Amino acid sequence: MRFLITALLLISSLSWASEDSEVQDLFSRYERVVSGHETHLLEEVFSKQFLKDNGGKEEFIEKVKSEPKISEKSLLIPSVSWKKAVKGDSIFAKLKPRVINKEKSKKPDSHSEFILVRESGKLKIDGTISDAD
């Protein structure tokens, strides 16, 4: 019995570690797209539905390029926290700001969340949702 519990805990930890690695890797590629303008990674990072909702690949690339490009050397590893949806396979992820704002706002800090879904077994960004709470 003890062995079974230990085995289950180990499998669960490994599963979490694997998923965490996937999420972190997705956002590294996300950073390369939106900040580094590596738009060839677009379809690896965003779901088909997201690209469709945003006017298609070409229109989205225009939006990406409308923001300043950050050189590969300066790209920071994004800090991401995530949790699984209560039901279903979706994941909610929060991306911490790249630059720490030293002036603390009087209002509580809040961040919208990225919605991650699986497309053909791969984790992709399906959009964001506002930070109501």
Added chain:
Amino acid sequence: MKILFLLLLSLPVYSQSPDCVDCPPGPYTTLPNVPLPTWPLELIEVKKVNLKKNLRVEFCRRPEEMLDTIVLHHSETPPNRTPATINQFHLDRGWYMSGYSYMVNAAYPGTVSPALSVTEGRPIDIVGSHAGTEAFVTMTPAQQAIWDAGKIVCGLDGGEFKVDPAQLRNGKIKANVTTLGVVVIGNYVPYSRRNPGGYPRSKVRNPTTQTQDAIARLSCQLQKKYPNIKEIKWHNLYNSTDCPGTIQNFITQIKTMARGYGCDF
């Protein structure tokens, strides 16, 4: 013949029912059977759909008299997401159900889809999840009396409801208790690293006049039903967020429209 004529003269004749709003012109001898207008008038249709709930999650009840403010939000999703989808996102976050009391589907400028509609979300007597768990506001004496009477209670559906002291901090109450959330389903913030679904900065996305009018009508309708509601505010007055995006730039217009419908904002 004379008697018949006199009898006919004695019958009541109506040219127009005094209570009739939309009657055919008279004269007629009996009052037409038309429904009288109900007050508060329905300025905008609010759809009711059967939204899923997570019965294992606690929620709090509040008397309607606690409500004093409508808080506007945007969902930061594409505009064609249904209220059921928004509800599911909130369920997936581990909430009881949609944190918003009303969800507005509205088209972006220059588009026609989705058609404008307003759907009821979380029931009005259940404290919402929209303004932020760390946002607290000062109570009026009347609201304080309701709190002191132990009328804001929390618990599980079908279970025992009790006063939750966590709703209060330093004498202030959670903003969610005194407000109701109205969300416009859409993304009204510019594209950025944090909001890849935002609008291109070269094409600012404002809420259409139709969307503004819908919010005004809904707000007025709510004020008529819940007279303590006197304010329309927006999410980032309570939390450090960019929600509701450009919608907040039109609050003055929305309030003016609502006043046009006979309300006081």
